[in-house]
Every structure is written in C-alpha cells, then in structure tokens.
Amino acid sequence: MNAIINDIEIIKAKTTKINDVDFDNLKFGHVFSDHMLECNYKDGKWHAPKVVPYHPITLDPSAKIFHYGQSVFEGMKAYKDADKNVWLFRPLDNFKRLNISSKRLAIPELPENYFMDGLKALLEVDKDWIPTNEGSSLYIRPFIFASGNGFHASPADEYKFIICTAPSGAYFSGELRVLIEEKYSRSANGGVGFAKAGGNYAGQFYPTQLAIEKGYQQVIWTDDNTHEYIEEAGAMNIFVRINDTLITGPTSDRILDGITRKSIIELAKAEGIPVEVRKISVSEVVEAAKNGSLKEMFGAGTAAVISPIAGFGYKDVDYELPKLDDTYASFLKKRITDIQTNKVEDPFGWRFEVK
C-alpha cells in the first residue's frame, strides 16, 4: 500500500471517506480528503514531508500556536480537465508568498521541494477528490504553525507544515453586499497585513459580524489612519470599474499581494481593458456611484474567484451597483477559470500540470 512519489513517502489511509461526499452539493472547506501532507521543523531544520492519512493533531497546552498566534497559511485550488489531467494555478507564487509570510512571522522558511513535491504527491494520492462540476474545485490549504512549547513570548523552536485539501463549492452564496469600514481596521503600517498570518483573519471576524447584522456579507477595509482609501476585503482584493477603466489599489505592507489580483491585471491589459493601479478613495467611489460612472465592483481571490459586488454601504447610506449585461467581472472570471481548468490556451504560462 505504501509508496514513494517524487521522493515523498506515502502512508495510505486504510479506508476512504469519498463515498460519503455529495459532490453535487459542496460547501466551502467543509469536508476533507483522505490524506494530508505533514512536515516537521525540529532541531533547527525542516524534515522530509510525508503524505499520511488525514488525522488529528496532538499538542501540548503550552504550544505557542495557542498563545501567540504564530501561524501562516496559503489558499490554492486544483482543477481537473475533461481528460482528467490535474492543474494548479501559479503554485510557485503561493510557495513564495508562504515564505514571505513566514519570514514576517519569524517562522523558518520552507525549502521549495518540500512544498512542491509534497503537494504533487498529495494530489496524486487524492486525485479522485478533485471535483469536476462547474464551479467546484479542490481547495488546497497549506499552513504552518508553532508547535513548540513554552509561555515565553518568543518564536517557537518547533513548527508543523501541513497541507490539507477540501473539495469545495462557491465561497459566497447569493448576492454580495459590502460595507465600507469607517471605524475598525485590518492592518497597520509596518504590521503584518501583507502576510497571510492567522491573526489577520480573527481580527476581522467581529467587525464582519457587525456588518452581517446590518445585512452585508463582507467588510471592505480602509486604511487605519484616515479610513479614506479602499484597501481589500476579508480574503479578496478589490477592483472598481469607473466608466471603462478598471482600478485596483496598489499593494503595500498592509495589503495581501493577491495572485488572482495580479493575474486579473495582466489579463485585463492583454484584453485591451484600461487598467489603473492606484489608490482609490472612498469619496471617489461614492461620487462615481452617485453620478452613474461606477459600473462595477468586484472582489478577487482564490477562494472567491471573482465575486461581483451588488451594492455597498457607507456612512449609513446604501449604494446599488447597476445590473449590466456584459460585465468585466463575468468576462474576466470566464477568462481566468478557462485558463485554470485547461479549456483555453494559457499565453501567460500560469497553468501548472500535476503529473
């Protein structure tokens, strides 16, 4: 049963849970595949990862993850084409970003082969878990956390790097309405906002709950100093279309450098859509909404792909976006998912076959 794939040792699960899964009604990140990749940092180095059965993790109560939030993660997807070939989208960018996040969180950086070979071996073992239904995919969650012990507020001496996968449907259901935040914020100048650090997400939950109570699904974060500039959403970068120009904010140490975002910028440029990467003020968006030049807003991220925004709230006023027939959002979503799922040529070299 056990084997080696790409130098990675495989310990196979004795049974499979796949027959319990309703692939036609997948939620997001709710059921998990039979295996996971596990890799430990100990005695000053990362040790070779293994594919092992999906299993619980046992930690001392003093493990630093419980106390000091020392963790980073990534989000990726695997797609299966009509010929059952398996594809990833720009996976090296996720690997590099994981190490960028790790560095900022004082977590030891991971060797590229442990990430890439480990991921490929895991997908090979669990390839039956990759959904083929339109709009579904295998969501991939690489994460690293401090498993070393002790109450001293300092970096741990042991870490675990794990990849789990979850066959998943859409991240948002229904229309997406967002609240532009005036009080709370997501990240500081000189902080960890550009990293996919666990703590960045927990900090968003409470303000997001307040927004949900008011009838929105998401908060659009603004800069923490003036709340005048639009930054990003919970797990999405934000695009605004004013007349025919597509605008998105520049990345900074407060904003995640999204792979979907940068792909959309390139795709739009290649399609002749005018694109501006510059600060977007809330007043500009409100003004554009009032005078009718605001045509679209959408979020962009691996989990949410491209999610059109139907309306936004700001200072107790709600603004509706127009309902257009041909939107940049639907056009670009089709372009990017067609590339991801090997339905069209990939002139950018983004697609990555797992074999």
Add this chain to the structure above:
Amino acid sequence: MNAIINDIEIIKAKTTKINDVDFDNLKFGHVFSDHMLECNYKDGKWHAPKVVPYHPITLDPSAKIFHYGQSVFEGMKAYKDADKNVWLFRPLDNFKRLNISSKRLAIPELPENYFMDGLKALLEVDKDWIPTNEGSSLYIRPFIFASGNGFHASPADEYKFIICTAPSGAYFSGELRVLIEEKYSRSANGGVGFAKAGGNYAGQFYPTQLAIEKGYQQVIWTDDNTHEYIEEAGAMNIFVRINDTLITGPTSDRILDGITRKSIIELAKAEGIPVEVRKISVSEVVEAAKNGSLKEMFGAGTAAVISPIAGFGYKDVDYELPKLDDTYASFLKKRITDIQTNKVEDPFGWRFEVK
C-alpha cells in the same frame, strides 16, 4: 481521589512531576504544574469547567486556531505568603479583560464563575506548585482558542478555555536595553492591539529578533502612522521619569490596558509622586536623555513586574539611562510586590485570597 471544589469537578493526576522541578532555578513558563482547568464551548454555550491532569490537546487539522489565529489569553500570578496563604492580584480585572479581548475576537464571552471558581479550584489542587522564593511565583495562563473546524474564514462554533500554571522565575535576565521602533508596528487604529489576542504577539517576533541581533532585548512600539509616540513594549506598558514626574501614555485601541500599569499609577499618586498620563513623543524622550532630565524608564507588566530599562537605541544612536541609587522603579516594585505577597497592608483592596 476525585472531588468537587467550589462546584468544580476535580480529576486528580495519578502521579506528580513536582519532584523533578528545581524551584531554585526557575525559568519563565517552562515547566507546568500537574493539573489544568478545561472548559468547552459547544452547542452555543460554555459547559462547566473541570480540573484535570495536565494533558495534550487533540484537534482536527482544520481547527480554526491553526488557520485564523482566533485566540486570546491572560497572564496572572499566584503568590504564597509566609503563612502559606495563597494570593492573587486583581484577578477580576484579568477576567474582565479576557472577555473584552474575546469580544473583539468574536469569541463567546465566559461566565465569571467558570473563570473564578475554576481558577480557585485549580490553585487549590496545585498549591504546592506555588514557589515561595523571592522573585518567583506561579505564573497563570488562562487562554481561549477556536477548536471548531472548517476553512471558511469566519468564527468557529467551538472553543476551549484552559488555564495552565507554571512556577516561574524572572521574565528578563540581565540588563534590559530597548530599541525604539521606526519602521515596524504592533497594532492599527481600529485594530486588536488593546486585546490580548494571540496574533498581536507573533507579529512582534520578527522585529524583536532584528532588535535582538542589534543587541537589544525588546522593542518599544510607536504609533503605526508617525512612529513619533511611544506606545508599549512586547508584554509591558512603558513608564518614563523626566525630572521627578512619572509619565505613561494613555491607553487606546492600540494599547493594552495593563493591570500593573494602572496599579502603578495609583500607587505612585498615593505616594505623592507626580504622575502624568499623556502621549510621550520619542523626541521628548531623546531630548530629555540629552539634557539629563530623563532619569528613568521602565516596563511594567505581570510577567516582567517592573523592569528598569538601562538604555535605549533610536535612529542608530544609543542613549544610556543614569544609574541612580533611589529609583521610582525599585521603590514601586517593592511596594507592588509587597502588596502582592501579603507583606504589607493593601489599602487598595487589590489582593485576593484564594481559599
């Protein structure tokens, strides 16, 4: 062997580790007592806590603590006096702050009796672990983390509240030199800096490592927007003495409302020391260091008690603090620890007997 104390069920450990502990050479938060308090949030409510043997925690790899940093904690100490009576210091303030932190992190708030009765029962069971050596105490770590599962970036549906204790010596060893931060920052306006959220600490590790490489032990955080105002240190609030006036910054949504800090303010006032609670600019401190009016700087927190700062670095220049014979730091440290350890009267009603 099992029992009920204060309504709390006790499951006793079969053996004790206490004979392995060298109470004369305690590090900080490195060895853990025989028992812990464990309390679970499930099906929409907190269930009665139990004192159980210190034991590992088992979680699904998708538990939200690993991904989204949803955790909060507290830091307290228990002291034993000459008559073996056990004392806490302002424990209700820790309880209240834990719930303030929880609320901001979208964690369900804890009932007061689960915290207080649970803590008292735990200390009763492990009272032999409370050190009596000068400068040592039983460090108490209450913490709550998201144990519920799923990759959706939203609050968990299950949590664990745990209290562990660790007989501990001094937090810092040797002289404390600090670096006033010009680039990185700890928290945002509208963020979670005022909460004892796990992620706030991991974000400090990397800049602190950089400071350590330069020969400092700690970073003094400044505001994220201008880096002109002194905020706090890793796990301490900061006091500055200019001439005879003791100054500390006001708390805000970026700064933890330290129990040591507010006790020192009250103690100093009661002793007739002029105290100012106001913003402190870095340039004011540098200027005072240059003209000799800067007499002292110290950090204040439960773990570090009062830790005098011997010198600070700012923009590549090092400033030495004078070596005075009678310092506010040593005077106030003696006052506060004498109250904590029941050596003197407690006119403030801060001491709390565990019985």
